[in-house]
Amino acid sequence: MAQLYDRVALIGLGLIAGSMFHAIKRAGLAGEVVGYARSAETRDVAREIGLCDRVVDSAAEAVEGADLVMLCVPVGAMGAVAAEVAPALKQGALVSDVGSTKVAVIEAVAPHLPEGVHFIPAHPLAGTEQSGPRSGFAELFDNLWCLFTPLEGTDPDVLARYKSLWNGMGANVDEMDAPHHDLVLAVTSHTPHLIAYTMVGVADDLQRVTDSEVVKYSAAGFRDFTRIAASDPTMWRDVFLSNKEATLEILGRFTEELFALQRAIRTGDGDHLHDYFTRTRAVRRGIIDAGQDTDMPNFGRNAK
Amino acid sequence: MAQLYDRVALIGLGLIAGSMFHAIKRAGLAGEVVGYARSAETRDVAREIGLCDRVVDSAAEAVEGADLVMLCVPVGAMGAVAAEVAPALKQGALVSDVGSTKVAVIEAVAPHLPEGVHFIPAHPLAGTEQSGPRSGFAELFDNLWCLFTPLEGTDPDVLARYKSLWNGMGANVDEMDAPHHDLVLAVTSHTPHLIAYTMVGVADDLQRVTDSEVVKYSAAGFRDFTRIAASDPTMWRDVFLSNKEATLEILGRFTEELFALQRAIRTGDGDHLHDYFTRTRAVRRGIIDAGQDTDMPNFGRNAK
Ligand SMILES: NC(=O)c1ccc[n+]([C@@H]2O[C@H](COP(=O)([O-])OP(=O)(O)OC[C@H]3O[C@@H](n4cnc5c(N)ncnc54)[C@H](OP(=O)(O)O)[C@@H]3O)[C@@H](O)[C@H]2O)c1
Ligand SMILES: NC(=O)c1ccc[n+]([C@@H]2O[C@H](COP(=O)([O-])OP(=O)(O)OC[C@H]3O[C@@H](n4cnc5c(N)ncnc54)[C@H](OP(=O)(O)O)[C@@H]3O)[C@@H](O)[C@H]2O)c1
Numbered sequence: 001m002a003q004l005y006d007r008v009a010l011i012g013l014g015l016i017a018g019s020m021f022h023a024i025k026r027a028g029l030a031g032e033v034v035g036y037a038r039s040a041e042t043r044d045v046a047r048e049i050g051l052c053d054r055v056v057d058s059a060a061e062a063v064e065g066a067d068l069v070m071l072c073v074p075v076g077a078m079g080a081v082a083a084e085v086a087p088a089l090k091q092g093a094l095v096s097d098v099g100s101t102k103v104a105v106i107e108a109v110a111p112h113l114p115e116g117v118h119f120i121p122a123h124p125l126a127g128t129e130q131s132g133p134r135s136g137f138a139e140l141f142d143n144l145w146c147l148f149t150p151l152e153g154t155d156p157d158v159l160a161r162y163k164s165l166w167n168g169m170g171a172n173v174d175e176m177d178a179p180h181h182d183l184v185l186a187v188t189s190h191t192p193h194l195i196a197y198t199m200v201g202v203a204d205d206l207q208r209v210t211d212s213e214v215v216k217y218s219a220a221g222f223r224d225f226t227r228i229a230a231s232d233p234t235m236w237r238d239v240f241l242s243n244k245e246a247t248l249e250i251l252g253r254f255t256e257e258l259f260a261l262q263r264a265i266r267t268g269d270g271d272h273l274h275d276y277f278t279r280t281r282a283v284r285r286g287i288i289d290a291g292q293d294t295d296m297p298n299f300g301r302n303a304k
Numbered sequence: 305m306a307q308l309y310d311r312v313a314l315i316g317l318g319l320i321a322g323s324m325f326h327a328i329k330r331a332g333l334a335g336e337v338v339g340y341a342r343s344a345e346t347r348d349v350a351r352e353i354g355l356c357d358r359v360v361d362s363a364a365e366a367v368e369g370a371d372l373v374m375l376c377v378p379v380g381a382m383g384a385v386a387a388e389v390a391p392a393l394k395q396g397a398l399v400s401d402v403g404s405t406k407v408a409v410i411e412a413v414a415p416h417l418p419e420g421v422h423f424i425p426a427h428p429l430a431g432t433e434q435s436g437p438r439s440g441f442a443e444l445f446d447n448l449w450c451l452f453t454p455l456e457g458t459d460p461d462v463l464a465r466y467k468s469l470w471n472g473m474g475a476n477v478d479e480m481d482a483p484h485h486d487l488v489l490a491v492t493s494h495t496p497h498l499i500a501y502t503m504v505g506v507a508d509d510l511q512r513v514t515d516s517e518v519v520k521y522s523a524a525g526f527r528d529f530t531r532i533a534a535s536d537p538t539m540w541r542d543v544f545l546s547n548k549e550a551t552l553e554i555l556g557r558f559t560e561e562l563f564a565l566q567r568a569i570r571t572g573d574g575d576h577l578h579d580y581f582t583r584t585r586a587v588r589r590g591i592i593d594a595g596q597d598t599d600m601p602n603f604g605r606n607a608k
Contacts, residue, residue: 125524128601129588139606144523184517187507189524195499198562200584202554203491213488215590219448220429220493223597224528230588233581240569240577250506251566255559258502262555265544273544277537280504284433284534286519293527297432299603302443
């Protein structure tokens with residue numbers, strides 16, 4: 001693919017930034033990728049493993065002369081980071097972020113950006129349970145989706161070029177408004193994560209079922225939940241605090257349905273259970289047909 | 305390994321029976337494996353793909369002369385199947401089952417078995433979201449656990465030989481009493497399944513989030529839930545109906561914790577959320593260290 005940006009700055013060097021770096025290099029999408037992370041430790045690791053062409057010691061230095069500035073920090077830190085880089089941004093530069101919620105990030109970031117700088121919020125729907133500078137890899141975004149929530153008046157050429165970047169990194173792209181994004185993600189991501197965290201917490205708490213039993217016998221289903229519940233605590237704290245309303249709405253729906261199923265169990269209403277469990281199979285089929293998950297049983301765990 | 309049984313009968317020819325057949329053959333644990341399933345369709349498929357050395361047309365015929373009779377049907381069908389085979393059982397034979405709940409299966413099966421026949425309930429903690437005669441494979445039980453809930457007075461030699469069978473099929477074995485089994489499984493399997501079914505049902509229901517959005521954007525976490533919620537509806541209906549008490553107890557605990565987290569979101573208590581999400585990471589670590597799941601990110605989905 002053709003080079004799309006002369007210089008890209010990655011602020012925050014974790015899973016998403018690391019994967020972006022590798023994906024950008026795989027396709028030759030940028031001339032130079034400059035990186036910065038808050039801690040000296042992360043910057044040292046990044047230098048050691050060759051994450052970024054150049055790792056610098058301040059956010060302002062990283063964005064100097066950059067055509068594209070990517071904010072890749074937890075959503076609760078986006079505002080402060082935007083304020084920090086704002087004075088050093090190049091005229092005409094594009095600022096974007098990869099935050100998992102969008103309404104709150106727009107509110108936090110937009111006010112800091114100077115005239116003559118573009119802002120297009122983005123969210124790649126791709127991740128793993130791992131984090132930090134060593135966790136990224138070039139294939140993370142392949143065939144998955146990156147959602148844009150452009151503000152009114154976004155320059156179509158700037159948007160088109162930015163879309164090409166994500167396509168070049170392997171992703172499909174789509175647009176929606178920020179509130180709708182936050183609702184969709186409350187369903188497909190935020191509520192499932194909260195539920196998984198809760199279930200693992202409950203299992204961990206139970207006194208009669210010792211840790212070792214929960215661990216030993218986890219292959220009966222529970223282990224899937226523990227993968228999700230091993231995700232970064234800071235990232236997820238910020239997600240829930242910044243997508244309160246939609247998460248609470250979907251949680252309300254979830255609880256309602258759960259109570260109905262609980263009641264069916266209590267009253268022995270096998271038909272209600274069977275009908276419900278039949279309906280949900282079709283969703284899985286759709287996801288596999290759409291290429292959004294492997295069709296191998298157990299996610300291919302048993303493949304040797 | 306040495307041959308442990310001259311003739312094994314598999315009643316029900318789905319995921320578990322199919323995997324048992326392949327695992328028995330892999331290690332040469334039985335002289336002959338005879339199979340039977342309720343529907344002519346399943347028996348035809350079994351014959352076509354060579355599932356069992358011999359597929360017969362009645363349960364009574366299958367158990368004739370068998371040293372080990374495995375009941376591999378949904379837990380709600382165990383009693384009727386036991387009644388059906390009882391008159392044809394060989395003296396000294398061992399009857400076992402692979403049902404996901406144990407108290408109810410013991411109550412349903414034990415009364416039908418004649419004097420001189422042994423009964424040892426078992427439950428392999430291994431499965432996939434698939435079912436039917438084509439879904440089994442030899443590696444399913446490898447390094448996972450099979451739990452036995454032997455009744456009082458179980459013959460130690462019969463038990464030892466039966467344990468060797470599961471070891472020979474790749475599993476580790478452990479013993480516990482049936483009520484404790486049902487409680488442990490309510491935590492590590494039954495409640496997680498109910499929750500996953502519920503979440504997928506909620507997503508499927510929402511009118512503003514169309515099917516296609518739920519499917520397209522599933523990689524943000526939701527797709528893991530859909531795998532679990534694609535499991536067989538009949539099997540799971542029977543599990544919940546036959547493990548009511550323990551499931552309802554764990555569901556109560558789950559709801560309590562969920563409400564506490566919901567409240568933390570509503571009140572903006574980030575510390576509570578962060579602490580909770582930190583604690584659950586350790587459980588994942590334990591599961592990986594115990595060899596009960598892959599340590600590859602995303603269950604190795606991204607491995608090509
Ligand atoms: N992980 C996912 O599944 C996923 C998917 C899509 C989008 N996202 C979003 O992508 C963003 C980054 O996530 P990630 O998974 O890449 O996280 P990560 O691996 O944990 O990396 C986070 C980076 O942000 C830095 N950081 C943390 N707190 C900060 C603060 N208060 N101020 C400045 N920098 C801070 C960290 O610096 P140090 O290393 O120096 O601590 C680290 O470099 C988040 O907004 C998240 O919501 C994540
Ligand atoms: N799947 C798992 O993850 C898992 C794990 C551990 C234990 N188990 C337990 O193992 C047992 C079998 O599960 P599976 O996954 O192997 O199921 P499966 O693949 O759905 O196969 C079930 C078998 O049982 C037969 N069957 C269904 N209803 C019956 C009835 N009312 N009377 C007689 N036979 C009937 C079916 O016959 P047709 O094919 O003719 O319909 C089929 O051969 C269940 O008790 C389950 O709780 C399952």
